[in-house]
Amino acid sequence: MSYLNNPRAIEAQSRAIIAARLGALGLGAGERDIVTRIIHATGDLEYARLVVIHPRLVAAATAALRGGADIITDIEMVRQGINSSMLARGGGQVICAIREREVAAAAAARGVTRAMAAMEFLAPRMTGAVVAIGNAPTALFRLLELMAAGRAAPAAIIGTPVGFVGAAEAKAALEKADVPFITVRGTRGGSTVAVAAVNALLHLTWDEEGDD
C-alpha cells in the first residue's frame, strides 16, 4: 500500500489540511494552535465551532507551566497522554489520584464517583496548578464547588468532560467561573480532547511545534 509514513510529513500535512478547512476563525495564534490540535486528535472539524477559550487562558496557562505548575488530571488516560517530558522542563509533574486507596474508599463510602473524590483529595495541591478534566462531569462540578468554597485555586482549567449526563451543564458552569479555561460546548469532549489541549499549551509554553 502507498501511504505517507514520515511523522514530520504527516504532522505538516495534517496541519495544512486543517488550516485550509478552518479558514479564518478570528482566533489568536495560540488559540488557533489549541483548536488545530484538538481537531487533529479527534478528526472532527465540529470542534472549531464548539471549543471555547477564555481570553486570558493562553497567557495564564503558559506562565504557570513555565513556572513549574503541576497538571492534575481526572483519569489515568489523560495523565498518560500528556507530554510529561515537556512538562518537566518547567519542573511540573502530572498528578492523578483516581487510583489512590483513600479516594476509592471515600467514593464507595459516599456513593459518589471516584473522579469527584479525587478532586477533593487533590484540592490542597491545586493552588497554581493546571487542572485537566477529560472524562467526568462530576469532577468538574466538584472542582467548581471547591473553588467557590475557597478550597481550591487552580491557575487554569482544561474542562472537556463528555457525555449526556451533566457534561454540558458542568462545562456551562465552567464558562461562568472566574478562572481561565478551555472547554467544549455540548456533549462532546473526552480524554483525547483534554490531552490535545494540554499538549498544545505545553508546545506554546516552550514555543515549539512537535509530533505528539
Next chain:
Amino acid sequence: MSYLNNPRAIEAQSRAIIAARLGALGLGAGERDIVTRIIHATGDLEYARLVVIHPRLVAAATAALRGGADIITDIEMVRQGINSSMLARGGGQVICAIREREVAAAAAARGVTRAMAAMEFLAPRMTGAVVAIGNAPTALFRLLELMAAGRAAPAAIIGTPVGFVGAAEAKAALEKADVPFITVRGTRGGSTVAVAAVNALLHLTWDEEGDD
C-alpha cells in the same frame, strides 16, 4: 450545585438517553453495546452512523478474549484505558511497544512513525490476539501489510485511527481485509473510541454491564 453523582445512576441514565436517541439501529445486542459505549465516551451521536462492525466480530473477539488473547495497542493512552483486570480473567494482558528502545531506534533509522515500527516489532505476538489501533493510520496500514504478507494473524482488529492524513484510507482498507473488525468511517476516531470498543467487548465477553 445540583448534579447526579452516583456512578451507577449516571451510567444508567446515560445508557437510557443514548438508547432513546439511537432508536432502532437494526443492530444485534452486542453491536448495540459497542456503539452505545463509543457514543457514551465521545458524546457524539454521529458515531451511530459511522461505526462499522464486521458480522463475525463480536463472536470472534469475545471467544479470543475468553480464551486468553492478549490485546495489542498502538499507543500508551489506549493501553491505559483498557480494563486490564477484566482482560486478566481470561489470562490476557495489554501490550504496547511504542516505548521500546528497539522500536524508537527502528523508526528513527527509517524515518517512519514509531506506531508503525511497533506493529512490526509485535507481529510475532499477534497470532490470535486482538489488535486495537486508536491513533496512528500508519500502524493500521502496516498491520494490514504484515497480514497480507503472512507475518501477522490477529483474531480481530479494532481499527479507529484518526485524522486527515491516511486515516479514512487505512480504515477503508481494513473494511476490505479478511479479518473481523470494528472501524469508523471517515476522519473521526481516536484513543477514546478504541478504548470504548475494547471495553465493550470485555463486558460482552464476561456478560456484564459496568461503569468504566
